[in-house]
Amino acid sequence: MPQGRIVKVLAGYYYVQDGDQCWQCRARGVFRKKGITPLVGDEVVYEANGTEGTVTEVLPRTSELIRPPIANIDQAILVFSLVEPDFNPQLLDKFLVHTEAAGVDAVICLTKADLVPNISEIERVWAYCEAIGYPVAVTSSKSKSGIEEIRARLRGHLSVFAGQSGVGKSSLLNALFNELNLETAPISQKLGRGRHTTRHVELIRLPEGGWVADTPGFSSLDFQAIAAGELGLYFKEMRSRLGECKFRGCLHVNEPNCAVRAAVEAGEIQPARYQHYVEFLQEIKDRKPRY
Template identity: 50%
Template sequence: MPEGIITKAISGFYYVQDGDVVRQCRARGVFKKQGLNPLVGDRVVYTAIGGQEGVVEELLPRKNELVRPPLANLDQCVLTFSVREPDFNPKLLDRMLVQVERESLSAVIVLTKVDLLQDKQDADRFLQPYREMGYQAAWVSTATGEGVEQVHDLLAGKLSGLAGNSGVGKSTLLNTLAPGLNLTIGEISQKLGRGKHTTRHSEIFRIFEGTFVIDTPGFATLEFAGMEPPILAQCFRDIWELSHDCKYRGCLHASEDGCAVRAGAEAGTMSSARYAHYLEFLGEVKEAKERRY
């Protein structure tokens, strides 16, 4: 039987893409009996019926599953920021990286609109601290075409969650990578149902062979509900690395004696700005925990 990927799910219909063909499918009743719910991103086995319809017969094993948005098999999250208009926001980037690390996903950082910089080396300065932590990162200008090939290579063959605030150029970037997509500005968010009279659903876009993207707005509006304070440090790669030298086990890296993280921030061996973001997020985590109890 043929296989495909669910790119959209609406009112009990699952839209399965197999190459260039998309079929509107129903799912076998056995899924409901087994407590299984097909998700956008699921790889499935299906039976074709007629030219454009079919039946989902089997869900292939998932590599992961997200609750917000409900999505399966995400390979990586592409955190998209502009260098100008709006200005690069490192605190929001750190906030989104916490969410990505919490979900045990790979993160790719992409800076757009670098043509607005007088010196493109500034883009590398923005990205270098994250590259040193092991994150893949690239900058791009859709106006000049610089960096487009590198972004293409970072996305190729993967299902990527595309995250970033409105105005950073996500749709423009996708149109540059896949001109036939013809997305208008804001179209991805409209398809996710944040407009006034739109249907609420997530949709995957196939941008080229074997390569898919989906908007993942949850990563841009991270709340710390349900997170325990010790987990936060594990979501900061630089803090987690330094934490092994802390004097006390269970150190939260705030005001404890013998804290290697605080000492590192004071000595400049880690970013003082990243440490300040960590302390701010730690306060939010503690506050959210207090509200739970």
């Protein structure tokens, strides 16, 4: 049976790339009964029938993200603009929690550098991101600065571009690959945020090897799949102190002799990062169960 990779899901069809040919497929009805949802990025077994096909099996995944819904990626390019919309460190930390939980490497990409007149502001945001412990690239789709650095990071990987609406994901991909011509739109001046121009997840094969996915933008994420006791594992600087707290299962809020809070007080963990952790922890505790 032939195998391929789902590169797009649209209107009930799964588009399976096998070599140079892309098959428009339906999924077997048994998937719904078993609670299986094929995702972009899935490697699948399919049956070809004329011009269409049927996905018969979803092969085991190496990773899975819920939002954006995509499988088997090994790298997330988290795209955040310096302005229009303004850099949002809390949302960045939410994205980082989700990529850590999925076991996916993250690269922070700061866009629209050409719109920031004060270089010290760029340096401030860059320093915040670098201190967390992730690779950081500062880019401008207009001036093409930083583009080659991102291109080098994509080579040989299955990557996803993710971020809120209007940060310039599609513009960045257009700057990277001129032949894409992805739709873009200006920031809504009335709402002060971006407009959705990418409406579905789609994988794009890169000429130098690898795949990259543009995804719809969004402004919020939830923690439905993360337990309160797990949250600290997805903050790098907290995970490195695992086992140093006095009490097993320490949530790093009110417990005595907490190594994480001591590191915050010593300036070894950024106070803003710790504050986001506390906010996320409360969000997890307050969530309503889904039935």
